[in-house]
Amino acid sequence: MIYTITLNPSIDYIVHVNELNLGELNKMDNEMMFAGGKGINVSRLLHELGYETTALGFLGGFTGSFIAETLKNKGIRTDFTPIQGATRINIKLKARSETEINGRGPDIMPEEAERLLQQLEGVTSQDIVIVSGSTPPSLSNDFQIRLAERINRSGASFVIDTTGEALKSVLEYRPLLVKPNKNELAELFGVTLNNQDDVIYYGKHLLKCGARNAIVSMAGEGALLFTEEGIYYGQAPRGQVKNSVGAGDSMIAGFTGKLTATPDMTEAFRVSLAAGSATAFSDDLAKAADISRLLDKVAITRVSTSEKGGK
Numbered sequence: 001m002i003y004t005i006t007l008n009p010s011i012d013y014i015v016h017v018n019e020l021n022l023g024e025l026n027k028m029d030n031e032m033m034f035a036g037g038k039g040i041n042v043s044r045l046l047h048e049l050g051y052e053t054t055a056l057g058f059l060g061g062f063t064g065s066f067i068a069e070t071l072k073n074k075g076i077r078t079d080f081t082p083i084q085g086a087t088r089i090n091i092k093l094k095a096r097s098e099t100e101i102n103g104r105g106p107d108i109m110p111e112e113a114e115r116l117l118q119q120l121e122g123v124t125s126q127d128i129v130i131v132s133g134s135t136p137p138s139l140s141n142d143f144q145i146r147l148a149e150r151i152n153r154s155g156a157s158f159v160i161d162t163t164g165e166a167l168k169s170v171l172e173y174r175p176l177l178v179k180p181n182k183n184e185l186a187e188l189f190g191v192t193l194n195n196q197d198d199v200i201y202y203g204k205h206l207l208k209c210g211a212r213n214a215i216v217s218m219a220g221e222g223a224l225l226f227t228e229e230g231i232y233y234g235q236a237p238r239g240q241v242k243n244s245v246g247a248g249d250s251m252i253a254g255f256t257g258k259l260t261a262t263p264d265m266t267e268a269f270r271v272s273l274a275a276g277s278a279t280a281f282s283d284d285l286a287k288a289a290d291i292s293r294l295l296d297k298v299a300i301t302r303v304s305t306s307e308k309g310g311k
């Protein structure tokens, strides 16, 4: 079973306006609402690809009910932790460029946080647990560490997709995969990444700090995979971007799902890139058929030693 944990789910409210005029009345051309939050997106895509998944996380209020109902209608297994607060709504504004306004998230009571940790009791060494997204501000800073400890104790593999200090603090727990995008990698180490050599240098650093594998995604420029055995560059297929929200989550789902079927990291990386791009080219998350169509358009090359960055 692949469990996902979304500590801060969201309804993603996608709004299209032809021309955005700040400070004036703007009329929407169309709007869509999706059950979102990074781990939930991962579960949605895993389910689409036919993998067994259960979505966990905090849900509350009418917004939480919308998410629970939507996932139920799609046949996705869930085991959410109910909370008193209301799940946030994140606005994704599509005009000439994409603007995101994400909520901070509801308050989580200490007993609600404990309940979520208890829900991990049934996780076994056969499972993978993916912890994705931001942490609501009311949760103590060490919550991600407590999660990592709990998952490691169960013997399950864990994958984490978060940012900043929360990410830094769990690297020593040897995650199977971390997937910062290029900006998040720069922020993590407090540096500016000027070229691919810089990305490679700091990507390698993720492994030195404890990650077993890392993918650094670079939107339309593709991604780099760092494994103990080598570094690979994957070129993203070209296409018309409709909504890149969830592209990174699709990568994680594609990679992790494929790894349950093959030990070949580069094959998992290929699916990961195809899934990310197929989502970027869709209004919602990608469909399995779109991902399959893109698979042979993903070019993967091994990065030779001389290109591995030498800071």
Ligand SMILES: Nc1ncnc2c1ncn2[C@@H]1O[C@H](COP(=O)(O)OP(=O)(O)OP(=O)(O)O)[C@@H](O)[C@H]1O
Pocket: 180, 181, 182, 217, 218, 219, 220, 221, 222, 223, 236, 237, 238, 239, 241, 244, 245, 246, 247, 248, 249, 250, 251, 272, 273, 274, 275, 276, 277, 278, 280
């Ligand atoms: N413009 C694009 N063209 C082709 N593929 C894209 C494009 N944008 C994203 N992708 C695909 O999606 C992957 C992840 O994109 P990105 O680096 O934007 O992740 P992210 O910042 O984690 O995304 P998000 O937070 O929106 O889920 C890329 O590696 C690529 O495969």
Ligand SMILES: O=P(O)(O)OC[C@@]1(O)O[C@H](CO)[C@@H](O)[C@@H]1O
Pocket: 008, 010, 011, 012, 035, 036, 037, 038, 041, 090, 102, 132, 133, 134, 135, 245, 246, 247, 248, 249
């Ligand atoms: O605030 P976080 O948790 O970092 O990101 C939340 C979010 O932007 O991430 C997903 C896309 O990756 C969206 O479904 C959601 O709105």
